[in-house]
Each structure stands twice: as C-alpha cells, then as structure tokens.
C-alpha cells in the first residue's frame with residue numbers, strides 16, 4: 689500500500705493582520721491538542737511584519753509559521769523585499785511562492801516562482817508552490833494544460849516531499865465563495881500527482897502534499913479534504929479567525 693502524505697492545513701493571512709491578530713494565533717495554538725496534532729499539521733502565514741512575533745508566540749504550540757512570498761536573492765538593493773533567509777531568521781519554516789495574487793499583481797512568471805522556490809530551499813524553508821487556472825482558462829478547457837505548465841516551470845530540480853508542497857488554487861475560486869466540484873478537484877489533483885511523478889520521480893511524488901485552496905470553509909472542508917489526492921488546504925479568509933481555521937482542520941479529526 690502506498691503511504692499517504694500527512695495532511696497540512698495552511699492559513700494565508702494575505703495583507704491582513706495587525707498585532708491583535710496574534711490573539712487568533714494563540715487560540716489556534718491553544719486548541720491544537722493531542723488528537724488533532726496526531727492527524728494534521730497546522731501552518732499560519734501572517735504578513736511579513738508579524739512573522740517574527742508570530743513565530744515566538746507559536747513556540748510550543750506545534751503551529752508552524754511561514755512567509756507569504758520571498759525574493760530570490762539572499763540580500764541586496766531590493767527595497768521593500770524580504771529574502772527567504774530573513775523569513776527563516778524570523779522563525780518561519782515555510783514560504784508560499786507563486787500565489788496567483790503575486791503572479792497577477794507582480795507579474796511573476798513561472799521562472800521567477802522557480803527562483804523563489806530555490807531561494808526557499810537555500811534558506812532551509814519548505815516551498816509551497818501555488819498553481820491554478822483562471823476562469824477563462826477553465827472555460828476554454830485549458831485547466832490541466834495550464835497547471836501542468838505552471839508545475840513544469842515553477843518546480844526546481846531536486847524537489848522532495850520534505851521540501852515541496854503544491855497548492856492547487858483555481859483563481860476564480862479565491863475569495864469568491866465559489867468552489868469546483870469534488871470531481872473537478874479530483875481530476876486536477878490526480879493530474880498534478882501524475883505530473884509530479886514525471887518531475888520528481890515515483891518514490892517522492894506520492895508523498896508530496898497537494899493542497900486545495902479557494903473558498904475553503906468549515907462547511908465544505910470535509911467534502912474537499914475527502915477528495916483523492918487532496919492532502920490539506922491553503923486557506924485565505926477563513927484562516928483569519930481561529931474558530932473557522934480550526935473548523936477546517938477538524939475535517940481531519
């Protein structure tokens with residue numbers, strides 16, 4: 689029997705969160721008890737301004753802290769950017785790269801995303817590489833081709849199940865309350881698994897976590913997390929409140 693990856697529920701706070709938001713993180717940590725810990729990993733990616741203090745606050749709770757993006761370079765004249773090394777130094781263990789909001793707002797190409805994933809590994813971070821089609825691409829029947837191109841272009845050589853997480857996020861499902869059908873999610877995740885097998889081989893690919901993201905809520909988590917090859921969630925809006933985030937993680941109880 690093929691081993692299954694341990695699930696990961698990751699929260700992406702995006703550009704939300706001032707210091708009082710750490711109370712939500714504390715509530716998450718407080719409720720991350722033995723039973724839940726045995727079944728699922730929890731990760732919270734606050735804005736860069738809160739990574740250091742969040743990592744300090746999360747010590748001992750089992751909740752991991754991550755960044756939402758990193759620059760490809762270690763340091764230098766890049767005003768406003770944050771390097772993977774800075775995130776690691778602040779206490780992060782993961783970093784999201786290639787989120788569709790970065791691909792759109794900052795015109796990040798697959799090659800840029802790949803360089804950022806390499807930077808994550810250089811700093812000892814796990815790279816969460818995001819892929820996903822737009823509404824137009826889905827309607828044109830190009831979903832699988834787009835996701836395949838993004839995987840091929842964004843995942844560096846040498847990825848392992850310990851260094852890579854893939855997040856499938858249909859752009860049209862992000863923050864809209866819309867979700868694909870379970871059948872559609874299953875099709876894309878199976879295709880991602882097959883592509884990973886070609887990219888990183890038959891030994892590592894079954895163990896890479898493939899997250900689904902896009903309007904995940906406590907009310908749809910059981911169905912979405914129950915789909916074959918869905919190994920957790922990348923959660924935006926519903927990760928801002930401990931009750932909602934924990935309600936999603938409870939799909940694994």
Ligand SMILES: O=C[C@H](O)COP(=O)(O)O
Pocket residue numbers: 700787857861862863864865901902903904922923924925926
């Ligand atoms: O990174 C998270 C995703 O973009 C999903 O966001 P959402 O849960 O608010 O739809």
